[in-house]
Amino acid sequence: MMNENFEPKIVGFMCKWCTYAAADLAGVSRLQYPPNIVPIRLMCSGGLEPSYVLKALQEGADGVFIGGCHFGDCHYQTGNYQTNKRIALLKKLLEEMGIDKRRVRLEWISAAEGVKFAHTIKEFVEEIKKLGPNPLKKEA
Amino acid sequence: MAKPKVAFYWCASCGGCEEAVVDLAEDILKVVEAVDIVLWPVALDFKYKDIEAMPDKSILVSFINGAIRNSEQEHIAKLLRQKSQLIVAFGACAHLGGIPGLANVANRKEIFETAYKLTHTTVNPKEIFPQLVTEIPQGKLTLPEFYDTVKSLDQTIEVDYYLPGCAPPPDLIMKGVQTLLSGNLPPKGTVIASEKALCETCPRNKTKPDKMVIKEIKRIHEVIADPEKCFLAEGIICVGPATRGGCGERCINANMPCRGCFGPTKEVIDQGAKFLSALASIIDANTDEEVQKITESIIDPIGLFYMYSLPTSILRRKQGV
Ligand code: SF4
Ligand code: SF4
Ligand code: SF4
Numbered sequence: 001m002m003n004e005n006f007e008p009k010i011v012g013f014m015c016k017w018c019t020y021a022a023a024d025l026a027g028v029s030r031l032q033y034p035p036n037i038v039p040i041r042l043m044c045s046g047g048l049e050p051s052y053v054l055k056a057l058q059e060g061a062d063g064v065f066i067g068g069c070h071f072g073d074c075h076y077q078t079g080n081y082q083t084n085k086r087i088a089l090l091k092k093l094l095e096e097m098g099i100d101k102r103r104v105r106l107e108w109i110s111a112a113e114g115v116k117f118a119h120t121i122k123e124f125v126e127e128i129k130k131l132g133p134n135p136l137k138k139e140a
Numbered sequence: 141m142a143k144p145k146v147a148f149y150w151c152a153s154c155g156g157c158e159e160a161v162v163d164l165a166e167d168i169l170k171v172v173e174a175v176d177i178v179l180w181p182v183a184l185d186f187k188y189k190d191i192e193a194m195p196d197k198s199i200l201v202s203f204i205n206g207a208i209r210n211s212e213q214e215h216i217a218k219l220l221r222q223k224s225q226l227i228v229a230f231g232a233c234a235h236l237g238g239i240p241g242l243a244n245v246a247n248r249k250e251i252f253e254t255a256y257k258l259t260h261t262t263v264n265p266k267e268i269f270p271q272l273v274t275e276i277p278q279g280k281l282t283l284p285e286f287y288d289t290v291k292s293l294d295q296t297i298e299v300d301y302y303l304p305g306c307a308p309p310p311d312l313i314m315k316g317v318q319t320l321l322s323g324n325l326p327p328k329g330t331v332i333a334s335e336k337a338l339c340e341t342c343p344r345n346k347t348k349p350d351k352m353v354i355k356e357i358k359r360i361h362e363v364i365a366d367p368e369k370c371f372l373a374e375g376i377i378c379v380g381p382a383t384r385g386g387c388g389e390r391c392i393n394a395n396m397p398c399r400g401c402f403g404p405t406k407e408v409i410d411q412g413a414k415f416l417s418a419l420a421s422i423i424d425a426n427t428d429e430e431v432q433k434i435t436e437s438i439i440d441p442i443g444l445f446y447m448y449s450l451p452t453s454i455l456r457r458k459q460g461v
Contacts, residue, residue, distance in 0.1 A: 049413065049417055050417050051408075051409060051410040051413035051414065051417075051454060054410060054413055054453075054455055055454055057455070071426075081426055082420065082421055084428070084431055085420035085421070085425060085431050085435075086416065086417055086420040086421075088432065089416050089420050089438070089441070090413075090416060092435050092436075092438065092441055093412070093416060093442065093445070096440070096441055096442050097442065097455050097458050097459060098458040098461060099455075099459055135459050136455070
């Protein structure tokens with residue numbers, strides 16, 4: 001059901017210390033990646049309440065990207081371990097709710113990994129394009 | 141002075157909320173004495189047309205229990221809204237969608253197939269399903285329309301107050317009734333119960349370890365729960381941290397974990413997501429394998445985290461059905 005004209009809207013929740021900095025690095029390095037992501041900076045991915053992810057999906061995001069620091073690198077010690085558990089449980093809930101869990105993607109990307117950031121977003125946008133629009137999207 | 145007029149109505153309900161009113165025991169006499177009941181289908185014989193004939197806003201308060209699942213319930217809820225000054229959503233089903241709201245994991249077609257065809261006790265060789273209109277020699281018979289999606293009361297009409305619980309406990313009902321009759325009204329939208337989470341008043345809270353860690357989820361029927369210890373600390377899912385207090389810890393005192401019938405606390409919009417977050421925090425799992433193993437062991441997150449609140453959750457229903 002690949003629709004050539006479909007441009008996914010992706011909400012990105014990213015931790016200030018790692019993935020958001022990686023996005024900045026990708027920017028200043030002039031790396032190319034699709035402009036589909038709306039970044040939201042968090043102090044820590046561990047501060048992401050699962051209800052924000054549900055809200056983003058319910059309000060029409062086609063995908064939700066969550067970026068945090070690699071294990072062991074969290075500025076607050078264990079925030080990313082919490083994120084890992086929450087998102088795993090949330091994905092299980094999403095599946096039971098009839099929403100493809102691939103619409104939510106969690107990645108650990110450090111401040112130095114601008115290339116990984118650009119590549120991940122590119123890959124995620126492609127994947128969401130294949131999945132098509134979020135079925136929750138209200139009729140325009 | 142004429143007594144204030146009061147109506148009780150049930151929508152998609154199990155009858156337990158009506159039972160809770162009857163459980164007021166002798167207190168019910170105080171209620172009956174103080175008010176003039178104009179509609180109470182479970183107990184008294186009034187007709188809808190009696191209500192239709194009443195002037196608008198002539199009923200002081202209508203207590204409506206049950207979720208909205210068909211067109212008759214929607215119609216009467218709207219009628220009572222028009223005729224009443226105040227509407228109280230009575231019980232978890234009216235407040236949050238409740239147990240009937242779990243039907244939002246399916247749709248009308250699936251529900252009818254199961255109920256009228258597939259269950260082992262159903263004998264229906266002609267595959268007769270409920271019809272909106274059936275013609276018989278004597279005339280037309282009609283049934284209300286059964287909707288795909290169950291709604292809470294406030295997703296159908298404006299609601300002034302909420303009496304939470306499945307069913308609301310008698311002391312809370314009395315408190316609610318007395319408050320409304322006193323005319324000293326709380327702010328619109330108030331849930332007549334505690335503002336705090338159940339854990340705060342739970343007698344087992346004192347046994348909670350400082351740092352709660354659980355390695356394994358146990359289902360309540362698989363273990364004999366220690367009557368003193370915090371369920372959650374023991375690995376038994378208890379929705380107390382994400383549930384409004386005020387029930388008197390009814391389940392906890394019967395050695396059963398909380399299932400969340402009082403709904404979320406004031407600041408929380410999604411009880412299930414809130415609980416999921418709290419549960420994840422205390423799970424002791426660091427590697428992806430450990431996380432996966434414990435996540436898999438949680439059977440039916442919708443049923444556990446949204447037992448009473450699926451229609452009022454952020455996603456409201458399962459998608460694609
Ligand atoms: S709230 Fe509980 S007791 Fe009341 S109608 Fe619903 S299921 Fe029954
Ligand atoms: S989790 Fe359950 S048992 Fe433990 S303190 Fe909270 S309400 Fe009580
Ligand atoms: S313990 Fe929980 S489920 Fe039981 S009555 Fe209280 S709020 Fe409802």
